[in-house]
Amino acid sequence: xxxxxxxxxxxxxxxxxxxxxxxxxxxxxxxxxPIRYARIFLLHFQDVFQNRSRSFVWFLLSLLNPLVVxxxxxxxxxxxxxxxxxxxxxxxxxxxxxxxxxGSFLQVHIEEDIARRDIQLGFLxxxxxRPFSYILMKFFQELPWRIIQGFFGxxxxxxxxxxxxxxxxxxxxxxxxxxxxxxILVLAFSISFLxxxxxxxxxxxxxxxxxxxxxxxxxxxxxxxxxxxxxxFPPFIKTLSYVLPFAYMIYxxxxxxxxxxxxxxxxxxxxxxxxxxxxxxxxxxxxWQRGIKKFTALGQ
Amino acid sequence: xxxxxSIYKAFAKMSLETLFAYRAxxxxxxxxxxxxxxxxxxxxxxxxxxxxxxxxxxxxxIILLTCxxxxxxxxxxxxxxxxxxxxxxxxxHAQLDGFxxxxxxxxxxxxMRWVNYTSIFRIFIGIIFLIYILQNFSIGLDPFTxxxxxLLLLVGLLLLYSIWFTVATMLIWFPRLSNxxxxxxxxxxxxxxxxxxxxxxxxxxxxxxxxxxxxxxxxVKFLFRRTTVFDILELFIFxxxxxxxxxxxWKFALRFYTSASS
Numbered sequence: 001x002x003x004x005x006x007x008x009x010x011x012x013x014x015x016x017x018x019x020x021x022x023x024x025x026x027x028x029x030x031x032x033x034p035i036r037y038a039r040i041f042l043l044h045f046q047d048v049f050q051n052r053s054r055s056f057v058w059f060l061l062s063l064l065n066p067l068v069v070x071x072x073x074x075x076x077x078x079x080x081x082x083x084x085x086x087x088x089x090x091x092x093x094x095x096x097x098x099x100x101x102x103g104s105f106l107q108v109h110i111e112e113d114i115a116r117r118d119i120q121l122g123f124l125x126x127x128x129x130r131p132f133s134y135i136l137m138k139f140f141q142e143l144p145w146r147i148i149q150g151f152f153g154x155x156x157x158x159x160x161x162x163x164x165x166x167x168x169x170x171x172x173x174x175x176x177x178x179x180x181x182x183x184i185l186v187l188a189f190s191i192s193f194l195x196x197x198x199x200x201x202x203x204x205x206x207x208x209x210x211x212x213x214x215x216x217x218x219x220x221x222x223x224x225x226x227x228x229x230x231x232x233f234p235p236f237i238k239t240l241s242y243v244l245p246f247a248y249m250i251y252x253x254x255x256x257x258x259x260x261x262x263x264x265x266x267x268x269x270x271x272x273x274x275x276x277x278x279x280x281x282x283x284x285x286x287x288w289q290r291g292i293k294k295f296t297a298l299g300q
Numbered sequence: 301x302x303x304x305x306s307i308y309k310a311f312a313k314m315s316l317e318t319l320f321a322y323r324a325x326x327x328x329x330x331x332x333x334x335x336x337x338x339x340x341x342x343x344x345x346x347x348x349x350x351x352x353x354x355x356x357x358x359x360x361x362i363i364l365l366t367c368x369x370x371x372x373x374x375x376x377x378x379x380x381x382x383x384x385x386x387x388x389x390x391x392x393h394a395q396l397d398g399f400x401x402x403x404x405x406x407x408x409x410x411x412m413r414w415v416n417y418t419s420i421f422r423i424f425i426g427i428i429f430l431i432y433i434l435q436n437f438s439i440g441l442d443p444f445t446x447x448x449x450x451l452l453l454l455v456g457l458l459l460l461y462s463i464w465f466t467v468a469t470m471l472i473w474f475p476r477l478s479n480x481x482x483x484x485x486x487x488x489x490x491x492x493x494x495x496x497x498x499x500x501x502x503x504x505x506x507x508x509x510x511x512x513x514x515x516x517x518x519x520v521k522f523l524f525r526r527t528t529v530f531d532i533l534e535l536f537i538f539x540x541x542x543x544x545x546x547x548x549x550w551k552f553a554l555r556f557y558t559s560a561s562s
Contacts, residue, residue, distance in 0.1 A: 057479045064486045071497045072347060075354035078500075083351050211328030218335040227343045232350060 036132065041140040048144045055145065059152040062103035069228065070096040091258065094169035095229055097157045097180055098254045102228065104183075105150030106250055110142045114200030115209045124295060135284070137198060142193065148215045172259035180257040180266040187273040192249040194280040203286075204291035219244075226250030247275045306432045315415040320391060329418040331376070336424040340366050340492065355496035360437040361524060362494065368435060368520040369492035370426025372457055374486070377419035380461055383411050384468050388478030391471050395555060407550050411465060414474075439524060452519035452532065453540050460488065460515045462542035465550065474554040491516040502544065 048055055070093060075087045084092065108183060118124040127134050161169045172181050203209045221227065222237075224246035231239055241247050252269045255261055261269065319326055332333065348359045358363075374448040387410065387443060390396050399409050464484055490498075495513030499506040506513075518535045521527040 003520055031348055051476070053474070054479055057477060057483055061448050061479070061486055064483075065489070068490055068493060068497070069347070071501050072493060074500065075494075076351035077495060078355075079351065079353060179449035181417065207324040207329050208331070211331035214328075215335050218339045221339065222342060233346065234349060237346075 002200045009045065028088045037136060037140050040137055041130070041143060044141045045144040047149050052148075054151065059149050060151075061102055062086060062107070062149070063100050063156060065226065066096040066103065079171055087229065087232065090169060091260075092229075094171070094258055095254060096266070097160055098257055099226065100156055100248070101150055101153035102254050103154040105146050106188050106192050106253060107222045108142055108146065108189075108196040110138055111195070111196040111200035111213060113141075114138065114197070115203035119201070119203040119295070120209075139193060146189075154222075170259065171211075172257055174259070176263065177256070177261070177266065180263070180270070181253070181259070183270055184255045184266065186250050186271065187270065187277060188253045189274050191273060191280060194284055195245065195249070196279065198280060198284050198287060201287055201291050203289075204294055213258060220246050223247060225254065229255070230237055233256075236248065247278075248273050248276055265272070304405075304408065305531070311336070311413055312415050316417065317340065318373070319417050321460065326418065327459055329416065330421060333374075333418050333421045334425065337370055337422045340370060340424075341429060344492070356495055357494045357496070360439070363433050363526050365494065365516060365520050366492050366522060367426050368453065368516045368523075369489075370429065371423055372453055372460065372491070372516055373488060374422030375453075375457055376421050376423065376460055378416055380411055380464065381419070382414040382416040386414070387468050388471050388475055391557070392475035394555055394558075396513075400554070402558075406554070407465070407547060410433055410550075411461070434523075439477070441523065444525065445525075448524050449519050451506075451516070452522055452527075452535065453516075456515040456519055457536055459511060459535065459542055460491070462539065462546040463511060464488075465546040466542065469546070469550050472557050487512060488515075499536040511542060516536060519531040521547045 035113065049179055073084075073092050074089070076083045082088070086201060087095075097173055118127065124134075124262075130137075157169075172178055180182075197215065219298065222242040223230075223244045225241075228243045230251050233241060241251075252261070252273075256266060256269065309429060341363075344363055348362055352359055361435065390399070390410075399404050402409060433439075436495065467484055470480065474480075490513055495510070495517055498509045498513065514531075514535050518527060518531050521531065543561070
C-alpha cells in the first residue's frame with residue numbers, strides 16, 4: 001500500500017494548506033467541498049491505475065468461482081433438461097455472469113484497510129485532523145476500485161454473451177424496471193459500503209478482527225447468492241437469506257437486472273433496502289461516536 | 301536429511317510457541333479455518349441438492365471430493381500456506397537476503413519455515429465428513445484402499461505444493477503482485493470439482509488445468525475404485541515434472557533477485 005500512502009501524504013499536505021484557508025473563510029470551504037472530494041476520488045483513481053495488474057488479479061479472483069460453478073451447472077443441464085425449474089441454462093449463465101459484475105462492483109472491500117491501517121496502525125488520527133468526513137473519504141477511496149473492477153466484469157459479460165452463450169442473455173428491458181434496477185443497484189452499493197464500514201470500525205473494540213472478517217466473508221458468500229440463486233435454496237435457508245441483509249447487496253440487484261422481479265417485488269426490495277440502509281446508518285453513527293472516543297482515549 | 305529433520309523440528313517448535321504467545325491470532329485463524337471447512341460442505345450440499353449426477357459423478361462421489369479436498373488443503377495450509385503468505389513481503393522488503401545466506405536449502409526454508417497449526421481443524425473436519433459419507437452411502441472400504449488413498453493424497457499434496465511454489469516464485473519479478481497468492485487459494489478450490497467439468501468446457505482449458513484437477517480427484521476416485529493405472533501414473537509423472545520444475549525455476553529466478561544492499 002506504499003502508493004496509496006504517497007497519495008494520502010500529498011492529500012494531507014493539500015488538506016492542511018487548504019485547511020488554513022478554511023479557518024478564515026468558511027464560505028469558500030463549503031464552496032470547494034465537492035471539488036475536494038472529487039480530487040480525493042481522482043487521486044485514488046491514479047492509485048488504482050498504478051496498481052492495475054493487482055487490480056486485475058483481484059478481478060480474476062471474483063471471476064473464477066462463479067465460472068466454475070457455472071460449469072458445474074452445465075454438467076447438471078446435460079443430464080436432465082430442466083433440473084432447476086424455471087431457471088433455464090441461459091438464465092443461470094446470465095445469473096453467474098452478473099454475479100461476476102456484482103462481486104467485483106458491489107462487494108466493497110474497505111474493511112481491511114480501516115481495521116488494519118487506520119485503526120491497528122493508527123492512521124485514523126491523520127484522517128481526524130483533516131477537514132473531511134472520514135466516511136466520505138473512505139467512500140471516494142473505495143469507489144475507483146469498484147468502478148474499474150466492475151468495468152472488467154462488464155467486459156467479461158459482453159465477451160461471453162457474444163461468443164460463448166448461444167441466444168444471448170436476457171436482461172431487463174422494461175423502462176420502469178430499468179429505473180427500479182438502477183435504484184436497487186445504488187441502494188445495494190450503499191448498504192454494502194455501510195456494512196463494511198461497520199465491520200471495519202468494529203476493530204476499535206475487537207482484537208480478533210481477521211477471524212470476524214473471515215466469518216462474515218463465509219456467511220456473505222452463502223447468503224448473498226454467491227453459491228447459487230437463493231430461489232433455488234431449500235426453503236428454510238431461503239427464508240433465512242431473505243431476512244438477512246446480504247441478499248440485498250448482491251442477489252436482488254442481479255435478479256432485478258435479469259428481469260425476474262415484478263413491479264411489486266421491486267418496490268418491496270427497495271423498501272427493505274431502505275430499512276437496512278437506515279439500520280446500518282444508525283449503527284454506524286452510534287459506533288463511530290463511541291468508538292472515536294475510545295480511539296482518542298488510547299492516546300494515538 | 302537428519303539435519304533437515306532436526307531443523308524442521310525447531311521450526312515447528314518455534315511456530316508452536318508463537319501460536320501460544322498470540323492468543324487473538326490463534327482464535328482468528330481457528331475460526332477462519334473451521335468456517336471455510338464448513339462453507340465447503342454447505343456449498344457442495346446445496347449445489348448437489350438439485351442434481352443427482354454430473355458427468356458420471358454421483359452425488360456422494362462429488363461430496364467425497366470435497367472431503368478429499370478438505371484433508372489435502374488442511375495439510376497443505378498447515379505445512380505451507382503461512383510461508384507463501386509471507387513470501388511477497390519477504391521479497392519486497394529484501395529480507396530474502398537473510399534467508400539465502402543461511403547454510404540451508406533456500407527452497408526448504410522458504411516453504412517450511414512456519415507451521416500453521418490451526419489448519420489441523422480442517423483436516424479433522426474433512427476426515428469426520430469422509431467417515432460420515434462413507435457410512436451414509438454404505439461404501440465399504442478395506443485398510444489397503446484407505447492406505448493407498450492417503451498415499452495418493454500425499455502425492456497430490458506434493459503436486460499442489462509444486463504448483464504453488466512455481467507461482468510464488470514469480471513474486472521475485474513482481475513483488476507487488478502479492479495477491480496472486482490469494483488467487484492460488486481460489487485455484488486450489490477448483491480441485492474440489494471433477495476434472496470433466498473443465499474438459500467439457502474447452503479442451504485447452506482442460507489441458508491448462510489438468511495438473512490441478514488431478515490433485516484430489518485421483519485419490520478420491522481410488523476410494524470408489526474408478527482409478528486406472530493410467531490415472532495413477534499420470535499423477536506421479538505430473539508431480540515429478542512439476543516438483544523438478546519448481547526447483548529449477550526457483551534457482552533460475554534467484555538470479556534476478558535484486559537484494560537490498562547490492
